[in-house]
Amino acid sequence: MTLTSSAPKRENTDDRRRAIASAARQLIAEKGFEGLRTRDIAARVGINVATLHYHVPTKEALIGLVAGAMREDFRAQSLVRPRAHLSPSERLEHEFYDFQEMFYEQRDTLAVMSELMERARRDEVIHTAMRPILLKWHQMVAAIFVDGVADGSFRADLDPEAASSMFIGALVGFGRGPDTSPQYFERLCAELRRAVRVQTPTRN
Amino acid sequence: MTLTSSAPKRENTDDRRRAIASAARQLIAEKGFEGLRTRDIAARVGINVATLHYHVPTKEALIGLVAGAMREDFRAQSLVRPRAHLSPSERLEHEFYDFQEMFYEQRDTLAVMSELMERARRDEVIHTAMRPILLKWHQMVAAIFVDGVADGSFRADLDPEAASSMFIGALVGFGRGPDTSPQYFERLCAELRRAVRVQTPTRN
Protein backbone atom coordinates (compact mmCIF):
# COMPACT_ATOMS: atom_id res chain seq x y z
CA MET A 1 0.00 0.00 0.00
CA THR A 2 1.22 3.47 -0.78
CA LEU A 3 2.21 5.33 2.32
CA THR A 4 2.49 8.45 0.19
CA SER A 5 -0.96 9.98 0.22
CA SER A 6 -1.80 12.37 3.05
CA ALA A 7 0.98 11.12 5.24
CA PRO A 8 1.79 13.78 7.87
CA LYS A 9 4.82 15.50 6.41
CA ARG A 10 7.95 16.21 8.37
CA GLU A 11 10.26 18.53 6.55
CA ASN A 12 13.63 19.84 7.62
CA THR A 13 14.05 23.42 8.69
CA ASP A 14 15.69 24.60 5.46
CA ASP A 15 12.82 23.42 3.30
CA ARG A 16 10.26 24.74 5.71
CA ARG A 17 11.89 28.13 5.84
CA ARG A 18 11.91 28.27 2.08
CA ALA A 19 8.26 27.34 1.93
CA ILE A 20 7.43 29.90 4.60
CA ALA A 21 9.31 32.64 2.78
CA SER A 22 7.53 31.77 -0.43
CA ALA A 23 4.09 31.78 1.16
CA ALA A 24 4.86 35.05 2.92
CA ARG A 25 5.92 36.58 -0.38
CA GLN A 26 2.69 35.57 -2.04
CA LEU A 27 0.64 36.99 0.80
CA ILE A 28 2.55 40.27 0.81
CA ALA A 29 1.89 40.57 -2.91
CA GLU A 30 -1.80 39.89 -2.32
CA LYS A 31 -2.55 41.94 0.76
CA GLY A 32 0.52 44.04 1.42
CA PHE A 33 2.54 44.19 4.58
CA GLU A 34 -0.37 45.59 6.46
CA GLY A 35 -2.35 42.44 5.83
CA LEU A 36 0.41 39.95 6.50
CA ARG A 37 -0.59 37.52 9.26
CA THR A 38 1.42 34.67 10.67
CA ARG A 39 -1.71 32.51 10.74
CA ASP A 40 -2.30 33.06 7.05
CA ILE A 41 1.25 32.12 6.23
CA ALA A 42 1.06 28.97 8.33
CA ALA A 43 -2.25 28.03 6.69
CA ARG A 44 -0.82 28.47 3.21
CA VAL A 45 2.20 26.35 4.04
CA GLY A 46 -0.13 23.84 5.63
CA ILE A 47 1.33 23.88 9.12
CA ASN A 48 0.37 25.06 12.56
CA VAL A 49 1.20 28.57 13.72
CA ALA A 50 3.39 27.16 16.45
CA THR A 51 5.35 25.18 13.88
CA LEU A 52 5.90 28.36 11.93
CA HIS A 53 7.26 30.04 15.02
CA TYR A 54 9.43 27.01 15.61
CA HIS A 55 11.17 27.56 12.28
CA VAL A 56 11.02 31.36 12.21
CA PRO A 57 10.91 32.70 15.76
CA THR A 58 9.46 36.19 15.25
CA LYS A 59 7.60 38.16 12.65
CA GLU A 60 10.53 40.47 12.29
CA ALA A 61 12.76 37.51 11.47
CA LEU A 62 10.14 36.40 8.99
CA ILE A 63 10.20 39.72 7.18
CA GLY A 64 13.95 39.62 7.22
CA LEU A 65 13.76 36.18 5.69
CA VAL A 66 11.55 37.43 2.87
CA ALA A 67 13.83 40.38 2.23
CA GLY A 68 16.86 38.12 2.24
CA ALA A 69 15.26 35.63 -0.13
CA MET A 70 14.38 38.51 -2.41
CA ARG A 71 17.93 39.79 -2.45
CA GLU A 72 19.21 36.29 -3.10
CA ASP A 73 16.84 35.91 -6.04
CA PHE A 74 18.07 39.11 -7.65
CA ARG A 75 21.68 38.29 -7.06
CA ALA A 76 21.29 34.83 -8.59
CA GLN A 77 19.49 36.28 -11.58
CA SER A 78 22.11 38.88 -12.29
CA LEU A 79 24.82 36.21 -12.28
CA VAL A 80 22.97 34.25 -14.96
CA ARG A 81 23.25 37.11 -17.41
CA PRO A 82 26.75 37.77 -18.62
CA ARG A 83 26.37 40.69 -20.99
CA ALA A 84 29.64 42.49 -20.87
CA HIS A 85 30.30 41.40 -24.44
CA LEU A 86 27.22 43.18 -25.81
CA SER A 87 27.12 46.75 -27.06
CA PRO A 88 25.74 49.46 -24.76
CA SER A 89 22.61 49.78 -26.89
CA GLU A 90 22.03 46.07 -26.77
CA ARG A 91 22.51 45.99 -23.04
CA LEU A 92 20.02 48.81 -22.68
CA GLU A 93 17.50 46.82 -24.70
CA HIS A 94 18.04 43.92 -22.33
CA GLU A 95 17.18 46.18 -19.41
CA PHE A 96 13.93 47.07 -21.12
CA TYR A 97 13.20 43.45 -21.79
CA ASP A 98 14.03 42.30 -18.27
CA PHE A 99 11.80 44.90 -16.71
CA GLN A 100 8.96 44.15 -19.07
CA GLU A 101 9.22 40.46 -18.29
CA MET A 102 9.24 41.11 -14.58
CA PHE A 103 6.33 43.49 -14.86
CA TYR A 104 4.05 41.30 -16.89
CA GLU A 105 5.07 37.83 -15.79
CA GLN A 106 6.33 38.23 -12.25
CA ARG A 107 4.01 40.89 -11.02
CA ASP A 108 4.29 39.41 -7.55
CA THR A 109 8.00 40.04 -7.37
CA LEU A 110 7.54 43.66 -8.36
CA ALA A 111 4.68 44.19 -5.92
CA VAL A 112 6.69 42.76 -3.06
CA MET A 113 9.70 44.84 -4.05
CA SER A 114 7.49 47.88 -3.94
CA GLU A 115 6.15 47.01 -0.51
CA LEU A 116 9.63 46.33 0.78
CA MET A 117 10.94 49.62 -0.56
CA GLU A 118 8.12 51.47 1.09
CA ARG A 119 8.71 49.76 4.40
CA ALA A 120 12.45 50.24 4.11
CA ARG A 121 11.86 53.85 5.09
CA ARG A 122 11.07 52.85 8.64
CA ASP A 123 12.65 49.43 8.95
CA GLU A 124 16.41 49.29 9.18
CA VAL A 125 16.57 45.52 8.54
CA ILE A 126 14.65 45.81 5.30
CA HIS A 127 16.52 48.92 4.29
CA THR A 128 19.79 47.05 4.68
CA ALA A 129 18.51 44.14 2.62
CA MET A 130 17.02 46.25 -0.16
CA ARG A 131 19.71 48.85 -0.62
CA PRO A 132 22.21 46.55 -2.34
CA ILE A 133 19.61 45.51 -4.90
CA LEU A 134 18.86 49.10 -5.83
CA LEU A 135 22.50 50.09 -5.86
CA LYS A 136 23.40 47.16 -8.08
CA TRP A 137 20.72 48.09 -10.58
CA HIS A 138 21.86 51.70 -10.60
CA GLN A 139 25.45 50.66 -11.13
CA MET A 140 24.57 48.31 -13.96
CA VAL A 141 22.59 50.94 -15.84
CA ALA A 142 25.15 53.65 -15.16
CA ALA A 143 27.87 51.36 -16.51
CA ILE A 144 25.89 50.94 -19.71
CA PHE A 145 25.74 54.69 -20.11
CA VAL A 146 29.42 55.14 -19.35
CA ASP A 147 30.33 52.66 -22.06
CA GLY A 148 27.79 54.12 -24.44
CA VAL A 149 29.13 57.63 -24.05
CA ALA A 150 32.66 56.34 -24.53
CA ASP A 151 31.88 54.56 -27.78
CA GLY A 152 29.60 57.30 -29.09
CA SER A 153 26.31 55.38 -28.89
CA PHE A 154 24.89 57.93 -26.50
CA ARG A 155 25.04 61.69 -26.07
CA ALA A 156 28.45 63.00 -25.12
CA ASP A 157 26.94 65.25 -22.46
CA LEU A 158 25.09 62.37 -20.79
CA ASP A 159 25.57 62.19 -17.02
CA PRO A 160 25.63 58.40 -16.55
CA GLU A 161 24.52 58.37 -12.93
CA ALA A 162 21.77 60.93 -13.33
CA ALA A 163 20.63 59.21 -16.49
CA SER A 164 20.56 55.93 -14.60
CA SER A 165 18.29 57.47 -11.98
CA MET A 166 16.08 58.87 -14.70
CA PHE A 167 15.97 55.55 -16.49
CA ILE A 168 15.16 53.45 -13.44
CA GLY A 169 12.71 56.03 -12.15
CA ALA A 170 10.90 56.01 -15.45
CA LEU A 171 10.61 52.22 -15.49
CA VAL A 172 9.48 51.92 -11.90
CA GLY A 173 7.12 54.84 -12.36
CA PHE A 174 5.58 53.11 -15.34
CA GLY A 175 4.11 50.54 -12.98
CA ARG A 176 2.36 53.27 -11.02
CA GLY A 177 1.35 55.34 -13.99
CA PRO A 178 -2.08 55.69 -15.52
CA ASP A 179 -1.43 53.43 -18.51
CA THR A 180 0.34 50.11 -17.96
CA SER A 181 -0.35 48.57 -21.34
CA PRO A 182 2.52 46.97 -23.30
CA GLN A 183 1.90 49.53 -26.03
CA TYR A 184 2.50 52.39 -23.66
CA PHE A 185 5.52 50.65 -22.23
CA GLU A 186 6.98 50.57 -25.72
CA ARG A 187 6.33 54.29 -26.13
CA LEU A 188 8.13 54.93 -22.86
CA CYS A 189 11.08 52.80 -23.98
CA ALA A 190 11.23 54.67 -27.27
CA GLU A 191 11.24 57.96 -25.41
CA LEU A 192 14.04 56.77 -23.15
CA ARG A 193 16.08 55.69 -26.17
CA ARG A 194 15.69 59.10 -27.75
CA ALA A 195 16.53 60.74 -24.44
CA VAL A 196 19.99 59.20 -24.28
CA ARG A 197 20.84 58.58 -27.89
CA VAL A 198 22.88 60.92 -30.03
CA GLN A 199 20.45 63.16 -31.84
CA THR A 200 20.22 63.23 -35.57
CA PRO A 201 20.43 67.01 -35.63
CA THR A 202 17.21 68.57 -36.86
CA ARG A 203 18.58 69.94 -40.07
CA ASN A 204 16.32 72.28 -41.97
CA MET B 1 -11.27 83.56 37.82
CA THR B 2 -10.36 82.86 34.23
CA LEU B 3 -12.46 80.24 32.60
CA THR B 4 -10.12 80.37 29.63
CA SER B 5 -7.28 78.06 30.57
CA SER B 6 -7.85 74.36 29.98
CA ALA B 7 -11.52 74.85 29.39
CA PRO B 8 -12.95 71.70 27.79
CA LYS B 9 -13.23 72.58 24.11
CA ARG B 10 -16.29 71.82 22.05
CA GLU B 11 -15.66 72.13 18.35
CA ASN B 12 -18.02 71.61 15.49
CA THR B 13 -17.78 68.59 13.26
CA ASP B 14 -16.11 70.35 10.33
CA ASP B 15 -13.24 71.64 12.44
CA ARG B 16 -12.88 68.32 14.23
CA ARG B 17 -12.78 66.40 10.99
CA ARG B 18 -10.11 68.71 9.67
CA ALA B 19 -8.07 68.29 12.84
CA ILE B 20 -8.52 64.51 12.69
CA ALA B 21 -7.44 64.37 9.06
CA SER B 22 -4.39 66.46 9.86
CA ALA B 23 -3.37 64.29 12.81
CA ALA B 24 -3.94 61.14 10.79
CA ARG B 25 -1.74 62.52 8.02
CA GLN B 26 1.06 63.23 10.44
CA LEU B 27 0.84 59.77 11.92
CA ILE B 28 0.80 58.10 8.52
CA ALA B 29 3.92 60.03 7.62
CA GLU B 30 5.55 58.93 10.85
CA LYS B 31 4.56 55.29 11.09
CA GLY B 32 2.94 54.42 7.79
CA PHE B 33 -0.48 52.95 7.28
CA GLU B 34 0.52 49.83 9.09
CA GLY B 35 1.08 51.74 12.28
CA LEU B 36 -1.98 53.98 12.08
CA ARG B 37 -4.14 53.58 15.19
CA THR B 38 -7.40 55.34 15.96
CA ARG B 39 -6.29 55.80 19.56
CA ASP B 40 -3.12 57.57 18.47
CA ILE B 41 -5.06 59.90 16.24
CA ALA B 42 -7.52 60.71 19.00
CA ALA B 43 -4.66 61.34 21.42
CA ARG B 44 -2.94 63.71 19.03
CA VAL B 45 -6.13 65.66 18.45
CA GLY B 46 -6.68 65.66 22.18
CA ILE B 47 -10.02 63.89 22.20
CA ASN B 48 -11.42 60.56 23.26
CA VAL B 49 -11.54 57.63 20.87
CA ALA B 50 -15.29 57.60 21.04
CA THR B 51 -15.40 61.24 20.04
CA LEU B 52 -13.23 60.43 17.06
CA HIS B 53 -15.68 57.74 16.03
CA TYR B 54 -18.50 60.17 16.56
CA HIS B 55 -17.04 62.47 13.90
CA VAL B 56 -15.57 59.79 11.63
CA PRO B 57 -17.51 56.56 11.98
CA THR B 58 -15.02 53.98 10.72
CA LYS B 59 -11.35 53.65 10.01
CA GLU B 60 -12.09 53.21 6.36
CA ALA B 61 -13.94 56.51 6.34
CA LEU B 62 -10.98 58.03 8.12
CA ILE B 63 -8.57 56.91 5.44
CA GLY B 64 -10.95 58.16 2.81
CA LEU B 65 -11.00 61.48 4.63
CA VAL B 66 -7.22 61.71 4.52
CA ALA B 67 -7.16 60.83 0.84
CA GLY B 68 -9.84 63.40 0.12
CA ALA B 69 -8.05 66.12 2.07
CA MET B 70 -4.90 65.29 0.16
CA ARG B 71 -6.65 65.61 -3.17
CA GLU B 72 -8.21 68.87 -2.06
CA ASP B 73 -4.80 70.23 -1.07
CA PHE B 74 -3.33 69.46 -4.44
CA ARG B 75 -6.27 70.87 -6.30
CA ALA B 76 -6.15 74.10 -4.31
CA GLN B 77 -2.43 74.42 -4.87
CA SER B 78 -2.66 73.95 -8.62
CA LEU B 79 -5.27 76.70 -8.83
CA VAL B 80 -2.93 79.16 -7.14
CA ARG B 81 -0.38 78.85 -9.89
CA PRO B 82 -1.48 80.37 -13.18
CA ARG B 83 1.43 79.71 -15.50
CA ALA B 84 -0.08 79.48 -18.91
CA HIS B 85 1.66 82.75 -19.81
CA LEU B 86 5.13 81.32 -19.21
CA SER B 87 7.30 79.62 -21.80
CA PRO B 88 7.47 75.80 -21.83
CA SER B 89 11.02 75.86 -20.50
CA GLU B 90 10.03 78.18 -17.69
CA ARG B 91 7.07 76.02 -16.80
CA LEU B 92 9.33 72.98 -16.71
CA GLU B 93 11.63 74.80 -14.32
CA HIS B 94 8.67 75.49 -12.10
CA GLU B 95 7.92 71.78 -12.02
CA PHE B 96 11.44 71.13 -10.83
CA TYR B 97 11.14 73.81 -8.23
CA ASP B 98 7.75 72.66 -6.98
CA PHE B 99 8.93 69.12 -6.56
CA GLN B 100 12.10 70.18 -4.82
CA GLU B 101 10.16 72.32 -2.44
CA MET B 102 7.75 69.52 -1.66
CA PHE B 103 10.57 67.06 -1.23
CA TYR B 104 12.67 69.12 1.14
CA GLU B 105 10.08 71.17 2.97
CA GLN B 106 6.94 69.08 2.95
CA ARG B 107 8.43 65.67 3.30
CA ASP B 108 5.29 64.58 5.15
CA THR B 109 3.09 65.27 2.18
CA LEU B 110 5.30 63.23 -0.09
CA ALA B 111 5.56 60.35 2.37
CA VAL B 112 1.80 60.21 2.75
CA MET B 113 1.33 60.40 -1.00
CA SER B 114 3.68 57.49 -1.33
CA GLU B 115 1.81 55.46 1.26
CA LEU B 116 -1.50 56.27 -0.36
CA MET B 117 -0.25 55.29 -3.81
CA GLU B 118 0.97 52.00 -2.46
CA ARG B 119 -2.29 51.29 -0.75
CA ALA B 120 -4.27 52.41 -3.79
CA ARG B 121 -3.35 49.08 -5.34
CA ARG B 122 -5.70 47.26 -3.03
CA ASP B 123 -8.09 49.96 -1.88
CA GLU B 124 -10.64 51.18 -4.35
CA VAL B 125 -11.56 54.25 -2.29
CA ILE B 126 -7.98 55.46 -2.16
CA HIS B 127 -7.38 54.57 -5.77
CA THR B 128 -10.33 56.72 -6.76
CA ALA B 129 -9.06 59.62 -4.68
CA MET B 130 -5.46 59.43 -5.85
CA ARG B 131 -5.94 58.80 -9.54
CA PRO B 132 -7.09 62.35 -10.38
CA ILE B 133 -4.02 63.81 -8.72
CA LEU B 134 -1.68 61.66 -10.75
CA LEU B 135 -3.60 62.24 -13.96
CA LYS B 136 -3.59 65.97 -13.42
CA TRP B 137 0.15 66.02 -12.93
CA HIS B 138 0.67 63.94 -16.03
CA GLN B 139 -1.53 66.21 -18.06
CA MET B 140 0.20 69.32 -16.84
CA VAL B 141 3.64 68.04 -17.71
CA ALA B 142 2.49 66.59 -21.03
CA ALA B 143 0.97 69.95 -21.91
CA ILE B 144 4.30 71.62 -21.26
CA PHE B 145 5.96 69.22 -23.67
CA VAL B 146 3.28 69.68 -26.32
CA ASP B 147 3.78 73.41 -26.23
CA GLY B 148 7.55 73.05 -26.11
CA VAL B 149 7.61 70.83 -29.18
CA ALA B 150 5.31 73.24 -30.99
CA ASP B 151 7.49 76.28 -30.35
CA GLY B 152 10.76 74.44 -30.89
CA SER B 153 12.03 74.53 -27.30
CA PHE B 154 12.10 70.75 -27.15
CA ARG B 155 12.98 67.92 -29.51
CA ALA B 156 10.62 67.56 -32.45
CA ASP B 157 10.44 63.80 -31.97
CA LEU B 158 9.45 64.10 -28.32
CA ASP B 159 6.42 62.01 -27.35
CA PRO B 160 4.79 64.35 -24.82
CA GLU B 161 2.91 61.69 -22.89
CA ALA B 162 5.79 59.24 -22.69
CA ALA B 163 8.14 62.06 -21.79
CA SER B 164 5.73 63.09 -19.06
CA SER B 165 5.85 59.58 -17.61
CA MET B 166 9.61 59.61 -17.81
CA PHE B 167 9.81 63.01 -16.19
CA ILE B 168 7.46 62.24 -13.32
CA GLY B 169 8.94 58.81 -12.81
CA ALA B 170 12.40 60.31 -12.58
CA LEU B 171 11.30 62.86 -9.98
CA VAL B 172 9.39 60.39 -7.85
CA GLY B 173 12.18 57.86 -8.20
CA PHE B 174 14.65 60.44 -6.95
CA GLY B 175 13.04 60.22 -3.54
CA ARG B 176 13.66 56.49 -3.43
CA GLY B 177 17.09 56.60 -4.97
CA PRO B 178 20.44 56.17 -3.27
CA ASP B 179 21.36 59.85 -3.23
CA THR B 180 18.74 62.41 -2.20
CA SER B 181 21.02 65.40 -1.80
CA PRO B 182 20.08 68.71 -3.43
CA GLN B 183 23.25 68.47 -5.49
CA TYR B 184 22.19 65.18 -6.98
CA PHE B 185 18.69 66.51 -7.55
CA GLU B 186 20.21 69.28 -9.63
CA ARG B 187 22.17 66.75 -11.67
CA LEU B 188 18.97 64.83 -12.30
CA CYS B 189 17.19 68.00 -13.37
CA ALA B 190 20.04 68.86 -15.71
CA GLU B 191 19.85 65.41 -17.24
CA LEU B 192 16.11 65.75 -17.72
CA ARG B 193 16.59 69.11 -19.42
CA ARG B 194 19.11 67.62 -21.82
CA ALA B 195 16.81 64.65 -22.41
CA VAL B 196 14.02 66.79 -23.80
CA ARG B 197 15.82 69.82 -25.15
CA VAL B 198 16.86 70.26 -28.73
CA GLN B 199 20.43 69.05 -29.01
CA THR B 200 23.21 71.31 -30.03
CA PRO B 201 24.50 68.86 -32.65
CA THR B 202 27.91 67.49 -31.67
CA ARG B 203 29.85 69.13 -34.42
CA ASN B 204 33.43 67.95 -34.80
Place this chain on the structure above:
DNA sequence: TCGTCAATCAATCACTTGATTGATAGATCG
Protein backbone atom coordinates in the same frame (compact mmCIF):
# COMPACT_ATOMS: atom_id res chain seq x y z
C1' DT C 1 -36.48 77.44 33.19
C1' DC C 2 -36.88 73.43 30.68
C1' DG C 3 -36.27 70.36 26.76
C1' DT C 4 -33.43 69.13 22.95
C1' DC C 5 -29.34 68.25 20.70
C1' DA C 6 -24.41 68.25 19.43
C1' DA C 7 -20.16 66.98 21.47
C1' DT C 8 -17.66 64.55 24.68
C1' DC C 9 -15.70 60.76 27.69
C1' DA C 10 -14.94 56.48 30.80
C1' DA C 11 -15.70 51.94 30.47
C1' DT C 12 -16.22 48.04 27.98
C1' DC C 13 -17.05 44.64 24.21
C1' DA C 14 -15.73 41.44 20.64
C1' DC C 15 -12.32 40.16 18.03
C1' DT C 16 -7.55 39.93 16.23
C1' DT C 17 -2.82 38.69 16.45
C1' DG C 18 1.99 37.49 17.67
C1' DA C 19 3.74 34.39 20.61
C1' DT C 20 4.07 30.53 24.20
C1' DT C 21 3.16 26.11 26.48
C1' DG C 22 2.89 21.31 27.09
C1' DA C 23 2.35 17.25 24.88
C1' DT C 24 2.96 13.84 21.00
C1' DA C 25 4.78 11.23 16.97
C1' DG C 26 8.62 10.04 14.16
C1' DA C 27 13.49 9.69 13.28
C1' DT C 28 18.27 8.46 14.68
C1' DC C 29 21.64 6.20 17.19
C1' DG C 30 23.77 3.28 20.81
Place this chain on the structure above:
DNA sequence: CGATCTATCAATCAAGTGATTGATTGACGA
Protein backbone atom coordinates in the same frame (compact mmCIF):
# COMPACT_ATOMS: atom_id res chain seq x y z
C1' DC D 1 14.74 -1.51 22.97
C1' DG D 2 15.41 2.98 25.03
C1' DA D 3 17.26 7.66 25.03
C1' DT D 4 17.27 11.81 22.68
C1' DC D 5 16.40 15.13 19.32
C1' DT D 6 13.45 17.24 15.58
C1' DA D 7 9.16 18.58 13.92
C1' DT D 8 4.59 19.13 14.81
C1' DC D 9 -0.03 20.60 16.84
C1' DA D 10 -4.13 21.92 20.03
C1' DA D 11 -4.91 25.11 23.30
C1' DT D 12 -4.05 29.24 25.35
C1' DC D 13 -2.12 33.86 26.72
C1' DA D 14 -1.45 38.80 26.76
C1' DA D 15 -1.55 42.81 24.47
C1' DG D 16 -3.65 45.19 21.55
C1' DT D 17 -7.51 47.24 18.36
C1' DG D 18 -11.73 49.05 16.09
C1' DA D 19 -15.95 50.04 17.63
C1' DT D 20 -20.05 50.60 20.93
C1' DT D 21 -22.61 51.92 25.05
C1' DG D 22 -24.50 54.79 28.44
C1' DA D 23 -23.95 58.76 30.78
C1' DT D 24 -22.48 63.78 31.11
C1' DT D 25 -21.89 68.55 29.74
C1' DG D 26 -22.90 72.84 27.79
C1' DA D 27 -25.27 75.67 24.19
C1' DC D 28 -29.49 77.37 22.38
C1' DG D 29 -34.35 78.05 21.49
C1' DA D 30 -39.09 78.06 23.34
